[in-house]
Amino acid sequence: MDRAIVVDRLVKNFEVTQKEKGLRGSIxxxxxxxxxxxxxxxxxxxxxxxxxxxxxxxxxxxxxxTTLKILSGLLYPTSGFVQVLEHDPWEKKSEFLxxxxxxMGQKNQLWWDLPAxxxxxxxxxxxxxxxxxxxxxxxxxxxxxxxxxxxxxQVRRLSLGQRMRMELVAALxxxxxxxxxxxxxxxxxxxxxxxxxxxxxxxxxxNNATVxxxxxxxxxxxxxxxxxxxxxDGRILFDGxxxxxxxxxxxxxxxxxxxxxxxDVKAIGQIGEVKHVLFPEVILSVPRSVVAVAxxxxxxxxxxxxxxxxxxxxxxxxxxxxxxxxxx
Amino acid sequence: xxxxxxxxxxxxxxxxxxxxxxxxxxxxxVLQIILTFFLWSSVFKNPQTEVFGYNQGKILTYVxxxxxxxxxxxxxxxVDVAGEISNGNITNFLLKPVSYFKYWATRDIASKxxxxxxxxxxxxxxxxxxxxxLFLQTNLITLFAVLISLIFAIVLFFCLLFITNISAFWxxxxxxxxxxxxIGIITDFLSxxxxxxxxxxxxxxxxxxxxxxxYLLFFPLQVYLGKITGLEIVRGLVTSGAWVxxxxxxxxxxxxxxxxxxxxEGR
Numbered sequence: 001m002d003r004a005i006v007v008d009r010l011v012k013n014f015e016v017t018q019k020e021k022g023l024r025g026s027i028x029x030x031x032x033x034x035x036x037x038x039x040x041x042x043x044x045x046x047x048x049x050x051x052x053x054x055x056x057x058x059x060x061x062x063x064x065x066t067t068l069k070i071l072s073g074l075l076y077p078t079s080g081f082v083q084v085l086e087h088d089p090w091e092k093k094s095e096f097l098x099x100x101x102x103x104m105g106q107k108n109q110l111w112w113d114l115p116a117x118x119x120x121x122x123x124x125x126x127x128x129x130x131x132x133x134x135x136x137x138x139x140x141x142x143x144x145x146x147x148x149x150x151x152x153x154q155v156r157r158l159s160l161g162q163r164m165r166m167e168l169v170a171a172l173x174x175x176x177x178x179x180x181x182x183x184x185x186x187x188x189x190x191x192x193x194x195x196x197x198x199x200x201x202x203x204x205x206x207n208n209a210t211v212x213x214x215x216x217x218x219x220x221x222x223x224x225x226x227x228x229x230x231x232x233d234g235r236i237l238f239d240g241x242x243x244x245x246x247x248x249x250x251x252x253x254x255x256x257x258x259x260x261x262x263x264d265v266k267a268i269g270q271i272g273e274v275k276h277v278l279f280p281e282v283i284l285s286v287p288r289s290v291v292a293v294a295x296x297x298x299x300x301x302x303x304x305x306x307x308x309x310x311x312x313x314x315x316x317x318x319x320x321x322x323x324x325x326x327x328x
Numbered sequence: 329x330x331x332x333x334x335x336x337x338x339x340x341x342x343x344x345x346x347x348x349x350x351x352x353x354x355x356x357x358v359l360q361i362i363l364t365f366f367l368w369s370s371v372f373k374n375p376q377t378e379v380f381g382y383n384q385g386k387i388l389t390y391v392x393x394x395x396x397x398x399x400x401x402x403x404x405x406x407v408d409v410a411g412e413i414s415n416g417n418i419t420n421f422l423l424k425p426v427s428y429f430k431y432w433a434t435r436d437i438a439s440k441x442x443x444x445x446x447x448x449x450x451x452x453x454x455x456x457x458x459x460x461x462l463f464l465q466t467n468l469i470t471l472f473a474v475l476i477s478l479i480f481a482i483v484l485f486f487c488l489l490f491i492t493n494i495s496a497f498w499x500x501x502x503x504x505x506x507x508x509x510x511i512g513i514i515t516d517f518l519s520x521x522x523x524x525x526x527x528x529x530x531x532x533x534x535x536x537x538x539x540x541x542x543y544l545l546f547f548p549l550q551v552y553l554g555k556i557t558g559l560e561i562v563r564g565l566v567t568s569g570a571w572v573x574x575x576x577x578x579x580x581x582x583x584x585x586x587x588x589x590x591x592x593e594g595r
Contacts, residue, residue: 014591074422076588094425102423109420111338113345118338125334126426 004210005048010080042234051208055225059324101176105183127174161192250312258306339438389463399447405435409493414500477548487575497586520546543568
């Protein structure tokens with residue numbers, strides 16, 4: 001198997017009923033419902049190798065979650081081709097479902113009124129995990145995530161972070177070959193986020209599992225994903241190594257200057273956009289195409305101790321991605 | 329098979345974690361029995377009175393029988409399916425190698441077993457206190473026919489309930505209303521849960537017999553009471569068997585269509 005996931009010209013449209021505001025609107029929508037088609041995915045294509053860890057990024061409503069739902073067989077594609085682990089997800093074959101897992105940060109599969117261990121036992125039967133494997137996996141997951149003491153606590157009494165980790169245990173007991181994570185660190189504190197992140201990294205590495213992750217958390221992406229796919233408005237804007245994102249989208253470069261004498265910053269402002277001034281340091285942002293000229297000009301006209309030219313930090317780019325400010 | 333046994337066990341635990349709810353529900357049932365008992369025994373004060381072919385013994389048996397049958401046929405957890413569809417919880421099951429129908433059928437059975445155990449217990453106590461003059465069917469063949477019709481009734485109700493619930497794929501907000509109207513009122517009424525169907529005009533009765541509803545409660549009970557016999561039993565069983573088949577096909581069809589519409593919202 002050379003491709004874990006293949007997606008080709010995938011399209012998904014939703015029919016949404018519009019409702020005008022207020023009671024009058026409600027009544028109106030009963031008699032003449034206004035249907036609107038939402039284009040969630042407008043023909044996306046990509047392929048993922050076994051063992052890859054890929055980050056999906058894009059603003060809210062870009063189509064990230066829709067893609068994950070299609071990959072796990074929840075949604076029926078409007079058109080296009082999807083193959084995951086050599087299966088058509090929509091068929092929901094047992095062999096397929098036993099090899100995947102979808103974890104959504106805002107969703108519970110744990111039985112709310114019972115201790116988490118009950119859900120695990122149930123999953124053991126549902127996924128037909130042999131007793132020995134089950135015990136080994138459970139032990140391993142519980143230790144890695146540090147939730148050993150909470151197995152017998154009613155799920156409703158767990159904190160959000162504890163519950164999220166339990167969710168991960170429940171989702172991974174059957175050792176899925178393909179793991180889809182939708183906002184796995186949402187609502188967690190910094191330590192909790194770090195635990196979950198380390199865990200995902202370990203899981204991917206140890207089991208050579210294919211992982212797709214969506215997140216709004218920049219640390220998730222910069223720490224975990226080597227490859228990112230940027231989606232906006234149902235289209236793929238970028239697919240490649242995280243470091244290349246900068247080269248691709250940053251229209252500017254950063255010039256850092258260390259001045260030897262205090263000068264009028266306004267004069268420097270004519271060369272490029274001043275981002276930050278804290279004598280003796282000045283940070284400028286200039287268009288990529290003129291960066292060499294700008295640097296020469298600065299060196300000529302100002303008392304400069306030191307000058308460096310840098311790429312825009314990756315966080316800045318990702319921030320822009322989430323704001324939907326990037327276009328092809 | 330083992331996975332469904334585990335589901336059975338966990339459902340039981342789930343029911344017990346809402347102990348008070350369950351107890352209140354049982355209390356309601358007991359009160360209902362006592363109420364209907366006194367109502368009908370005052371109507372049939374004179375043991376010789378006979379209305380629509382019911383004497384005191386048979387009408388009381390009918391009332392007790394309906395309550396027991398309701399516990400068996402109508403107690404079902406699949407009422408939660410509509411909610412699961414509209415809040416997106418169903419996603420959990422669609423992602424797992426488990427049949428959603430079998431899952432709910434198992435949970436239904438768990439609920440039925442629990443309810444049955446309690447209602448047998450309650451009815452025994454009430455029987456000892458009230459000492460009603462009940463009709464006992466002793467013919468083994470008839471009892472066997474009752475058993476078969478009961479199995480059909482359970483499957484029929486499961487299909488009807490499930491079809492009503494998965495309408496939530498199209499109308500996520502209307503799941504509960506559809507359920508209340510269709511299952512809570514219409515089905516209960518047409519299946520003889522409120523009063524014996526043979527008090528209705530004859531033509532209406534005949535029409536009803538070609539629908540699935542009387543086979544849920546009324547038909548099994550009539551067979552037990554010996555009011556339906558011989559070839560009539562066979563005809564009834566064939567009709568309800570046919571309905572089982574038809575509703576199952578409809579259910580499968582609607583389910584497949586509904587899944588395509590499902591958008592796993594909010595999750």
